[in-house]
Amino acid sequence: MSDEPPELDLADCLQRVRNRDQDAARDLVAHLFPLVIRIIRAHLPRRTSEEDLAQEVFMKMFARIEQFRGEVPFTHWVSRIAVTTCIDALRAQKRRPELRWADLSENEADVLDAVLSNESEKAPDDALASRELIEKLLGMLKPEDQLVIRLMDLEQKSVADVSRLTGWKSPLVKVRAFRARKKLQKMFIALSRKERT
Amino acid sequence: MNSKKADLAWQRLVAAARTVHSNEETALPYGFSTRVASLAFSAPTPFSASLLFERLSWKALAVSALLMILCLASTLPFLSSSSNRDEESVLADPVSEVVDIGG
Numbered sequence: 001m002s003d004e005p006p007e008l009d010l011a012d013c014l015q016r017v018r019n020r021d022q023d024a025a026r027d028l029v030a031h032l033f034p035l036v037i038r039i040i041r042a043h044l045p046r047r048t049s050e051e052d053l054a055q056e057v058f059m060k061m062f063a064r065i066e067q068f069r070g071e072v073p074f075t076h077w078v079s080r081i082a083v084t085t086c087i088d089a090l091r092a093q094k095r096r097p098e099l100r101w102a103d104l105s106e107n108e109a110d111v112l113d114a115v116l117s118n119e120s121e122k123a124p125d126d127a128l129a130s131r132e133l134i135e136k137l138l139g140m141l142k143p144e145d146q147l148v149i150r151l152m153d154l155e156q157k158s159v160a161d162v163s164r165l166t167g168w169k170s171p172l173v174k175v176r177a178f179r180a181r182k183k184l185q186k187m188f189i190a191l192s193r194k195e196r197t
Numbered sequence: 198m199n200s201k202k203a204d205l206a207w208q209r210l211v212a213a214a215r216t217v218h219s220n221e222e223t224a225l226p227y228g229f230s231t232r233v234a235s236l237a238f239s240a241p242t243p244f245s246a247s248l249l250f251e252r253l254s255w256k257a258l259a260v261s262a263l264l265m266i267l268c269l270a271s272t273l274p275f276l277s278s279s280s281n282r283d284e285e286s287v288l289a290d291p292v293s294e295v296v297d298i299g300g
Contacts, residue, residue, distance in 0.1 A: 025234035033230070034223040051226060055233055062237035111213070115206040130213035153211045181204065188203035 010074050017065060029058055035075060036082050043086035043150055053089060057082045076164060083147065083165050090143035099136055099187060101194060108133040116192045137187055145180035152177050 008031045016024030036057050040050050060081050068077055101109060107129035114124040124130055134154070138146045151157045151165065162173045 020238055022234045022238060025237060026230040029230035029233050030225050033225045037223050051229070055229075055236075058233045059237055062233075111210070115209045124209065124213045127213050127216040130210050131217045134210060134214050153207075154215060156215070181207070182200075184207050185200050185203035188206050189200070192203075 014065070014068070014074065017062070025062065032058075032061075032075070032078055036078065039079060039082040040086060042155065043083070043090070043147060053085060057085050060085065072164075079165055080167055084167075087143045087147055090146060095142070096136070096139040099140055099191065101191070103136065104133065105129070108136070112191065116188065137184060140187065141180055141183060144176055145183065148173060148176045149180045149184070 008027060010031075013024050013028050013031075017028055033054065036054050037050060040053050040057070044050055044053065057078070061078055064081070068074065096103075101112075104112060107126050111124045111126050111129045111133050138149060141149070147166065148162060151162045152159075157165070159170050159173050159177075162168070162177075163170050166173070168176070
């Protein structure tokens, strides 16, 4: 499925929204919903309602629509609002202080065992458990670090893409990614020293 | 385990996680757009310093322009009449008359 929302005359729609046309506002929400919900799902803190967060993104969008000057595509502008809203939601959550083997499910522990002990390049078989394990590991990082790792490592976005989505300068993106990976390495080393329980 | 091996472990884990394909529905929930649109328009207009400044600036410009026109309109007859009076006072100036007589 394409990430691009369905066709809509955005310029006309935005003008109508600025004139407080509710039909245009509904069309705009319908047009942008797939884009916004994908961003939220990619960065969503687990226990947050994605619909509530999507509503928050759209409310911010409408509140700031007068400030949109058309210097970047509108979808990029909305993506940035969605990303910053996700960071705020992540900030509101408490970070996991430490990850122990006992915190992992059987499948997650198997995956961790495999990646820690297996020297080959081969990825572990259980993709879903790998994903869950990554979520738990990322839960120990700062929101900005979580975001940069999700975007660069999981979604394989470039530094320029991350910069565009977050509004951070490229050197800052690189520094954050470097530091976040260092922290992840330390976590792996700490876990490898502990006994599986 | 050293840093290099830890990084390799992370790369393997990420490679496995990337194979999870999200097939979750992205369809708009029923009534979502209507609710959001009505909420957005029922909310008071957000405070924006730049917008406020812009609006006040235009109002201030209009008021100052009006005041300038009113001032000009009210002082123009006085200015024109006072210049006439100046000419009259020059004509009826006793000092100049004395100087003229002296000359």
